[in-house]
Amino acid sequence: MVWPYLLLLAVAVGGHLWRRGRRERAHAEQLADALAAGLNEPPTLHPVVDPALCIGSGSCVKVCPEHALGMVNGKATLINASACIGHGACHAACPFDAISLVFGTEKRGLDIPLLKPNFETNVPGLFIAGELGGMGLIRKAAEQGRQAMEAIAVRGQAKAPGDDSELDVVIVGAGPAGLSAGLSAIDKGLRYRIIEQENSLGGSIFHYPRQKVAMTAPVKLALVGHVKFTEVSKEKLLEFWHGVVLKFQLAIHFGERMQAIEQHGDSFVVTTSRGSVKTRSVLLAIGRRGTPRTLDVPGEELPKVAYRLIDPAQYAGQAVLVVGGGDSALEAAIALAETPKTRVTLSYRSEAFSRVKAKNRDQLEQLRGRGRIDVRLRSQVQSISPDAVKLRVDDGSTLSLPNHAVIVCAGGQLPTPLLKDIGIRFETKHGTA
Missing domain, CATH: 3.50.50.60 (FAD/NAD(P)-binding domain)
Structure with a gap:
């Protein structure tokens, strides 16, 4: 009579271990992608996990709304450091006090x-x-x-x-x-x-x-x-x-x-x-x-210029220029492109997007291929007017685009x-x- 229960227990434990292994493999891939892109340096206060104290309960991973933590080799690990904003929910959730909140890293001082x-x-x-x-x-x-x-x-x-x-x-x-x-x-x-x-x-x-x-x-x-x-x-x-x-x-x-x-x-x-x-x-x-980095161009003081995308829906049906080449710029352009009837142009002064997440780069290329985003590499904003924006492009000429809004994603000082x-x-x- 005991065998059916043991069989059910074995199936349940096996299923749990299989799901856990799949999650750990996905988290390990995320960590590898972040390291390869040079994006695993946290911007501010962030968790450090003591592997000797971590029991692998995953409670910290579950409470992290940014999905900055994951399970790798049975231990909690910071797998998406650039997304961490240091609110400390992981520290509070850890049952064995295995998480410390710190500033800076060995490579990058704060x-x-x-x-x-x-x-x-x-x-x-x-x-x-x-x-x-x-x-x-x-x-x-x-x-x-x-x-x-x-x-x-x-x-x-x-x-x-x-x-x-x-x-x-x-x-x-x-x-x-x-x-x-x-x-x-x-x-x-x-x-x-x-x-x-x-x-x-x-x-x-x-x-x-x-x-x-x-x-x-x-x-x-x-x-x-x-x-x-x-x-x-x-x-x-x-x-x-x-x-x-x-x-x-x-x-x-x-x-x-x-x-x-x-x-x-x-x-x-x-x-x-x-x-x-x-x-x-x-x-x-x-x-x-x-303080947001500015472009220092004529017309930047216009109310249509913003330095962060808050709600893509407010730009529905408009022509929007996004300026920048980091993840925040790509994510803003992608979100706007997925908003109905929004025409999106992405301007970046360099010839390629470096140090960005592979997921963002892939999404951008997909939307670019579908004609949802006009990507202008090696271009810079020359001036902004109420109904247009002028770009200086790589051949030295000037391109004038109809425009309702400009989102500048150039970081802060x-x-x-x-x-x-x-x-x-x-x-x-x-x-x-």
Whole structure:
């Protein structure tokens, strides 16, 4: 009577092992493709797995919404490092604490500013919270913004009385750290200004894919109290932040870009794209995406120019130019080409796409073959007008294309040189926390 049950057990175990082996082979192929393309260098905070502690449960792989982790040879492995954004869900899910979150790798160091426990830099009055300071986790970035404002409030009490022209703090960035800091500034009665270079709040969260898991732990916010989020999508989290901004009348100056910070005695002058403001303290709450690299061509200031594709559907039926040669450019062009009636041109200054995922290159070639994407290699944008764009092509001539929108995918520039110029000290991390 026991044999039928043993047979069923053997079939179940055999099926499980077969499926697991198939997944591991697929993950190993992904890792090999990433290594071959030179794309396995993580951009920011990322997991490192201790194989001596990893039991191969796969719990970290299951909770990773970017599919950055996979199982290789029975152990969790970072197989798609370029997709990892460091939210730390894998670390929280590991039952044996086999995952550490670190910055940089042996090959690629990451500059992280040196901060005091209150998040003040070595320059008195200049604070850093969130991703730029080395913290990509949303809840911790929000907590840092709140704690930094505690120190800023104390510093503000030493301000000379009667100086109404000086703010207590300028907060740069409207992501989790900046929004949390703004709430704390209101709570403490500080004169503050939040500037955000983009026209949307949420920082890096705004650029997450749809329905991406954005938070994995509760967080404490001034005025709001404890927010009991465990796992919440990008859309729900942004909806929550919008509600908070409206309820507490959080003043955010969108489309205003920080250009310079100058120290004047115990205060600062922050120069932005809209002028200058004097402030007692500055809190940098910006992500590691930095300021988008621009083309520096006439017409780039037009509202139809964007630096990241958020929703391909909004371009349905339009003529769109995508500029760039990395994965973000290819993925934007592919997504647009799959949108009904959208005419897509991809411009890249080099003669070939290098260091891109094989999957993206193959999809691009398929769509190009079907006439869905017009690929213009060895071309550069010369000028942009309301209804057209001019490209300088490889033979030196100029090509004019009808155009409704331009998506520039040329990466970003961190303000590290600017911060070093005013004396902030950094340390380079090579795979350490």
